[in-house]
Amino acid sequence: MHNQTTLENIEAIRQLLAEQPSPDTLIDRLKHWQAQQNLYIKNYLYWALTTLSLIFLLAGLLFSAYYLIVSVVLFSLGIRYRIPTSELENLKEQLRVYMLEQTYKVKFQQDEPPLNHALLDHPLFQFGDKDNIVTTLLAGQIIVKEKTYDYSVFKYRYAYSVEKTDEQGQTFYETHHSNLWGVLMENFPFQGISISAAHKSRCHLGIEWQSSDIRFNQKYQQSGVNEFEFVKFLTPERLLALENMMLAFHSDFYVDPHTGLMCWLLNESPLAENNYLFQAITVNELAEKLEQLQMPKLQRLQDAFASLLKTL
Known part of the structure; x- marks a missing residue:
């Protein structure tokens, strides 16, 4: 019964x-x-x-x-x-x-499809000398000022070689594996913009730049391909939004100079969940656990990203 x-x-x-x-x-x-x-x-x-x-x-x-x-x-x-x-x-x-x-307001990609092959040439997806695999985790939309922005969250797995020396002095190579996560948005209204918290060489775009904010300059490497484009992009309002993004996640912000593909690369997964549904053994408990079901890091990501989109 x-x-x-x-x-x-x-x-x-x-x-x-x-x-x-x-x-x-x-x-x-x-x-x-x-x-x-x-x-x-x-x-x-x-x-x-x-x-x-x-x-x-x-x-x-x-x-x-x-x-x-x-x-x-x-x-x-x-x-x-x-x-x-x-x-x-x-x-x-x-x-x-x-x-x-x-x-x-997202759609999970259950089979984690690989990224469009043409997008894999992105410089931030070239950290591995052994393997570089980018899969889409979810697709979402953010509505700002009655305009809808489509974006996706991805996982980037890469393998790279590290030179080691054994006890006999012989050189050999170990394969290490790492994961990064991030946000992609196509057709970003500015092109050739790079702001890196980690001062990655792959983020460098040729022209060094500094904003009007001394503290921001000390914390982030900034470069681009066009000084006029940088002046238009780095308004005080946008600087504040970018700093909010960098504070929300230790990350790099890069807009391809040719395609306008924006990549916000993160050092941690934004998809951690507070999920206690497995504890529910009654319908009332199920309702209670559904109320507690949250993705706080995804909310933080969306809020920080929306603050930038509001400035566009």
Whole structure:
């Protein structure tokens, strides 16, 4: 009876999700759930039969082969009465994805497709001498001043060689692997702009530049391809927005001088979650955990990026 109620609740919540309610409406409906609250599977009989099966298996190995037959029968019965938890786990995953996508106005790329091959020539994707792999994690939109800006968040995996010397003085190379993350936006309205917190040589664009802010100049390497373009770009308002971005994440900001592709390269993943859905064993608890479901670093990224977009 308990498991049947749980399965009915799973189906009812799945039907509610199909209506595509807002996050607030979904949580409210779950908080005021009219049916029973059960939201976990009891497999006590399965575990009891499996335990007995192991006991008879041991007895069969020590005393008589007849116990082995009993062990097989008990194990088969246990498998027959076991109810899979996959439906419940799948429902929680569907709820997680739906809530996050609705809350942050993004679309997760479940298969993490590789970046367009033409974009892989970007200088910030050339750190590896062994391998450079860029995959898209999500696509999103930010609306600023009634204008919609499309962007994507990516993960950049690269492998590089490090020269080492062994105890005999022989030189050999070790392969190291690193990960970076970032934001891409095509058709940025300015081109040939580079601001690097790490003073990366690959970020250098030829013409050194300094803004009117002495503190900003001390912290960030700035370069470009056109002085006039830099003067137009580095307004006081935009400097403040860029510093907010650099403070939000230790990062590099680069706009390709030919394509206008903007890359904001981060040293940490912005997709960490506060996710406690696995703890929910009642519908009310599920509603509570959905309220707590957050991606604080993604929110920080969106806020910082929006502050720059407001200046464009």
